[in-house]
Amino acid sequence: MAILVLGLVIFIGVHSIRIVAAPWRAAQIERFGPQAWRGAFAVLSILGIVLTVHGYGLSRRYPVPVWLPPFWTAHITALLTAIAFIMIVAAYVPGNHLKRALGQPFVTGIAVWAFAHLLANGTLNDIVLFAVFLVWALIELRVENRRDREAGVVYPPAQVSRDAVVVVIGLAAWAVFAFWLHGVLIGVRPLG
Structure with a gap:
């Protein structure tokens, strides 16, 4: 630890x-x-x-068990991590509605990812890892949003075509990670 x-x-x-x-x-x-x-x-x-x-x-x-997550939390985690991947991609595709609405979609995606993993993992090492990332992301999000307000940052108009790119790339990256890379890199296959 x-x-x-x-x-x-x-x-x-x-x-x-x-x-x-x-x-x-x-x-x-x-x-x-x-x-x-x-x-x-x-x-x-x-x-x-x-x-x-x-x-x-x-x-x-x-592992040091702290709590036993119910089986259904794995499904919520899968959904939330898919959303997190979409948010993270939105940070890099200019002119999309998520970037315009959230301002900081990357950090928001990290917060959603960490929260999702806290739902489905109950060991001490999981809680330490994901809670640290969640707390950091929430603080970073607040600071970055305040900086944007103070600087008068205005995000460019969004286009639905850019939203489609964000969703397709985000879901594709999530699928590769969830169905293959997570098992290879982490040793856990969350979706079988």
């Missing part, structure tokens, strides 16, 4: 610098340059991911 927590501290910590220390971040970018900042950010992010994944895998060997 310690490696999982260390990985989360590094990954979430790096991704929270802009939230808790925006002036310091700006000073470091000014001091070292944007390329050096991105490089350090990438290295620490990868380190955090590797430690989180490794620590999660180790902690799954000796």
Whole structure:
């Protein structure tokens, strides 16, 4: 569990610098340059991911049950993660209604993904992993939305054709992950 927590501290910590220390971040970018900042950010992010994944895998060997999710939560989780994938894709396709309505569809998608996994997983390592991501995403969402309001950000008009692209790509990515990659990478096949 310690490696999982260390990985989360590094990954979430790096991704929270802009939230808790925006002036310091700006000073470091000014001091070292944007390329050096991105490089350090990438290295620490990868380190955090590797430690989180490794620590999660180790902690799954000796699970500590906290609660037993009812069988039907797996179905809700599947639906919510499909929605989360669509939201995440919406962050990268300009001119769609989700981006216009949510402002931060990527972070919103992470929050939905984490919440969905909390519903269907009841071990301590699952709760730690997904609760940390959920809390971080909710804080990040609030901060980013406030920044957008203060900056007067207006998202471009949306087109239904762009919405269709978002939904098709999001559902395709979700299907590949749910039916194949989740089993390969995580060792659990949520949809059989």
